[in-house]
Amino acid sequence: MHAITRSGWIEVISGSMFSGKTEELLRRLRRSEIADQSVAVYKPAIDDRYGETTIGTHTGREWDAVVVDNEGDGPRDILDHHDGESVVAIDEANFFSNTLVEVAQSLANGGSRVIVSGTDQTFRGEPFEPLPQLMAVAEYVDKLQAICSQCGEPAARNQRLIEGEPAHVDDPTILVGAEESYEARCRDCHTLLTGERPESHRNAAQD
Numbered sequence: 704m705h706a707i708t709r710s711g712w713i714e715v716i717s718g719s720m721f722s723g724k725t726e727e728l729l730r731r732l733r734r735s736e737i738a739d740q741s742v743a744v745y746k747p748a749i750d751d752r753y754g755e756t757t758i759g760t761h762t763g764r765e766w767d768a769v770v771v772d773n774e775g776d777g778p779r780d781i782l783d784h785h786d787g788e789s790v791v792a793i794d795e796a797n798f799f800s801n802t803l804v805e806v807a808q809s810l811a812n813g814g815s816r817v818i819v820s821g822t823d824q825t826f827r828g829e830p831f832e833p834l835p836q837l838m839a840v841a842e843y844v845d846k847l848q849a850i851c852s853q854c855g856e857p858a859a860r861n862q863r864l865i866e867g868e869p870a871h872v873d874d875p876t877i878l879v880g881a882e883e884s885y886e887a888r889c890r891d892c893h894t895l896l897t898g899e900r901p902e903s904h905r906n907a908a909q910d
């Protein structure tokens with residue numbers, strides 16, 4: 704008789720901003736904690752909205768997280784840090800390089816349940832790597848809907864606003880430290896500036 708070695712799997716929680724992705728991630732982690740499963744949580748170094756060592760939601764709930772370099776080979780640090788936890792959660796996955804895909808695969812192959820949360824569309828409404836690849840290789844995908852801030856219909860898009868104005872189509876995908884805000888919007892209400900890029904955007908978005 705051989706011992707049965709079960710592989711793990713990948714779950715993706717995606718959707719627009721304000722769709723409750725992190726809330727859903729934390730809900731799943733709490734269930735694991737109740738079952739006494741070991742849990743490790745990672746988040747990208749780029750996101751310091753809730754401090755360096757926690758993930759949180761807009762409602763203020765938090766979970767301890769390890770901050771990982773999100774660029775280039777940085778996500779491999781998750782493998783170095785991995786200590787056999789049965790559940791590995793990765794929040795804000797859209798800020799990670801595509802290396803996250805092989806990291807998630809490696810963890811799942813090694814027997815971990817990998818839960819990845821992140822938005823799947825850029826502010827332009829285009830696929831936001833690495834989420835599309837993660838969704839393709841995952842066993843389970845949940846795409847959550849927000850509510851459109853303009854019309855109240857289900858919203859799947861991220862409306863970026865810079866100083867209250869829609870972002871320009873040529874603005875960079877990831878802005879750090881810019882005066883920007885986001886709303887969830889439906890396909891009809893989502894807008895992008897085109898034509899000449901306003902001076903204010905060039906100041907706010909140095910790429």
Ligand SMILES: [Zn+2]
Pocket residue numbers: 851852853854855856888889890891892893
């Ligand atoms: Zn709408």
